Amino acid sequence: MTAVTHEAGAPFGAAPPGAGGEAIVTRGLTKRFRGGQVAVDALDLAVPRGSVFGFLGPNGSGKTTTIRMLLGLVAPTAGEFSVLGTRPAEALPRVGALVEGPAFYPYLSGEANLRRFDAADPTASRGTAARRIAEALERVGLTAAAGKRYRNYSLGMRQRLAIAAALLGPRELLILDEPTNGLDPQGTREVRTLVKEIASDGTTVFVSSHLLAEVEQMCTHAAIMRAGRLVAHGTIASLNAGTAARVRVETPDAPGAAQVLRGLGLADVRVEEIDGADARARLVSAELGGHAPERLNAALVEQGVAVRGLAVARPSLEDVFVRLTGEGFDVDG
Numbered sequence: 290m291t292a293v294t295h296e297a298g299a300p301f302g303a304a305p306p307g308a309g310g311e312a313i314v315t316r317g318l319t320k321r322f323r324g325g326q327v328a329v330d331a332l333d334l335a336v337p338r339g340s341v342f343g344f345l346g347p348n349g350s351g352k353t354t355t356i357r358m359l360l361g362l363v364a365p366t367a368g369e370f371s372v373l374g375t376r377p378a379e380a381l382p383r384v385g386a387l388v389e390g391p392a393f394y395p396y397l398s399g400e401a402n403l404r405r406f407d408a409a410d411p412t413a414s415r416g417t418a419a420r421r422i423a424e425a426l427e428r429v430g431l432t433a434a435a436g437k438r439y440r441n442y443s444l445g446m447r448q449r450l451a452i453a454a455a456l457l458g459p460r461e462l463l464i465l466d467e468p469t470n471g472l473d474p475q476g477t478r479e480v481r482t483l484v485k486e487i488a489s490d491g492t493t494v495f496v497s498s499h500l501l502a503e504v505e506q507m508c509t510h511a512a513i514m515r516a517g518r519l520v521a522h523g524t525i526a527s528l529n530a531g532t533a534a535r536v537r538v539e540t541p542d543a544p545g546a547a548q549v550l551r552g553l554g555l556a557d558v559r560v561e562e563i564d565g566a567d568a569r570a571r572l573v574s575a576e577l578g579g580h581a582p583e584r585l586n587a588a589l590v591e592q593g594v595a596v597r598g599l600a601v602a603r604p605s606l607e608d609v610f611v612r613l614t615g616e617g618f619d620v621d622g
């Protein structure tokens with residue numbers, strides 16, 4: 290593929306990437322900073338319209354640089370991309386973004402701050418400003434607090450106001466860079482709820498995060514970055530399916546249980562100690578495969594193996610991410 294940079298303004302091919310219904314498409318998108326550091330390395334991304342797309346990765350993995358390229362704030366070194374099926378410059382009026390929080394005046398009300406923010410946009414019509422601001426405040430649930438000074442807003446309200454600033458005007462795509470960073474648990478909940486509400490109106494939301502639980506709770510799709518490279522990409526369900534479920538049997542007869550499970554054809558049978566439990570009890574685990582847990586239980590009992598407990602452990606997204614990125618994630622929202 291020919292390397293085309295957004296900065297060079299070279300046209301996409303006959304069919305621009307993203308013409309088929311994706312909100313964002315990137316092909317081979319690369320950013321090498323002066324000094325040789327490759328922040329984003331040949332990124333191929335497809336963000337379906339209508340999705341809440343989690344852009345997940347540890348700090349420094351290239352998320353902000355990618356977002357800055359998508360918004361035309363930094364020029365790619367190589368690769369091509371489209372936003373809402375077209376060139377970024379054409380799409381931008383339909384894109385709301387929160388990259389670095391807007392600077393709000395503490396002594397002005399939320400509404401007055403939005404008015405100043407809106408006035409700075411040369412493309413926005415003055416005649417419709419009041420309606421635009423009222424709608425944005427309504428959308429983030431700040432209508433009742435519109436007249437309150439910004440300095441008296443809670444952290445969650447401040448971030449909701451920042452999102453309102455990104456929603457001035459009709460937006461088809463909202464790009465949020467770490468929108469819950471620095472928020473308290475209440476503020477985090479408010480932002481998550483707001484993101485889901487915005488998405489339920491049909492707006493595509495592309496949200497970066499280093500918090501796994503956050504992406505799991507609010508996103509339909511995710512991409513996982515590691516050191517500038519994409520290591521996984523798909524629906525949350527398909528990413529979750531990346532690791533096999535295991536059955537875990539607690540029993541005083543570990544050799545017997547292991548033999549029964551192996552006899553039934555289960556793979557990767559392991560015997561583990563149980564910390565703090567009866568010294569005679571052991572945990573026998575195996576890949577569940579297509580077996581019904583209740584049939585396994587019946588087979589164990591029929592063959593004289595005492596079963597103290599049987600559970601199926603579904604792999605968490607965290608297991609998948611740790612395996613892919615080689616790093617632990619903050620799992621607390």
Ligand SMILES: Nc1ncnc2c1ncn2[C@@H]1O[C@H](COP(=O)(O)OP(=O)(O)OP(=O)(O)O)[C@@H](O)[C@H]1O
Nearest residue numbers: 322326327328346347348349350351352353354355
């Ligand atoms: N202007 C710059 N000049 C040189 N290197 C940069 C620049 N901006 C970012 N980098 C480097 O590029 C890499 C990716 O940074 P980036 O900010 O995109 O990651 P991130 O995943 O968004 O992390 P964070 O959440 O910490 O911002 C990092 O190693 C960073 O130090």
